[in-house]
Amino acid sequence: MKFFRICLILLILPLLTSFADHKFYVSITKMEYVKEKQAIQIISKIFIDDIEDVLQQRYDPSISLATKKESQRDIDFLRTYIDQKFDIWVNGKQVSIDFIGHEYETDVLKIYMEVTGVKEVKTLEVNNEWLTELFEEQQNIIHFKSDTRRSMILEKENPKGMLNFN
Numbered sequence: 001m002k003f004f005r006i007c008l009i010l011l012i013l014p015l016l017t018s019f020a021d022h023k024f025y026v027s028i029t030k031m032e033y034v035k036e037k038q039a040i041q042i043i044s045k046i047f048i049d050d051i052e053d054v055l056q057q058r059y060d061p062s063i064s065l066a067t068k069k070e071s072q073r074d075i076d077f078l079r080t081y082i083d084q085k086f087d088i089w090v091n092g093k094q095v096s097i098d099f100i101g102h103e104y105e106t107d108v109l110k111i112y113m114e115v116t117g118v119k120e121v122k123t124l125e126v127n128n129e130w131l132t133e134l135f136e137e138q139q140n141i142i143h144f145k146s147d148t149r150r151s152m153i154l155e156k157e158n159p160k161g162m163l164n165f166n
Contacts, residue, residue, distance in 0.1 A: 025050060025135040029128065033121050033146040040090070040121070042097070042113040046130060051109055054134045055081060066104040078102070082111060082130075089125035090118055121146055125162040132156040 029044040048066050055063045059077045064070050079099050088095050100112035128140040132155070140154040144163055152161035 025131060025138040027128070027130050027138075027140045029126075029140065029142050031124075031126075031142065031144045033118065033144070035146075038116065038118050040088070040115040040118055042111075042115070044086075044111040044113070046109045046111070048104065048107055048109050050131055050135065051078070051081075054131050057134060065109065075102075082113075085129040087127040088115060089123075090115065091120070091122045092125075122166055123162060123164050125160065126152070126154065127160040128154045129156075129159045132159060 025047075027044060027046040029042060031040055031042050033040050052063060052065045055065070055074070055077050058081065063074045063077055065074060065078070082099065083097070086097065088097060095115045095118070098114045098116065100114055102109060102111045104110070124144055126142050128142065130140055131138045132140075136156060138156060140159070141151065142154065142161065143149065143151045146165070148165070150163045152163065154161050
């Protein structure tokens, strides 16, 4: 009986410890249509270490975010990456996204963006490919708020999603 218990523990222990090694790869983007300002205000949250890994692999291994070593060049690479991997279409037309700024909150990068000149939102299409080239299991979650709330989950295989408000 003792031998059976030891074998059972040895069998179960690796299974339990394997869950601790798994990391969750996600970004969350909140978009809100503000009718009075005719604008879509956007706040995205990405884990600093994940975005830093992608920037280092893509551009330069010396890129450092949220440290004293962070330079304007590092921020320029961040903005370039955000622009290249994130697109929005409102009512079937691609719109320009203004990068307002960013800040760090513990281990999260918060990115502030805005789309102006939006009179109404009948359809909203988002393409978000952040981090998908490095992390196969990356999920980019989009929450959109207007008169109603809608969400979508974008992944490497399906980086583009559409919400229809007609």
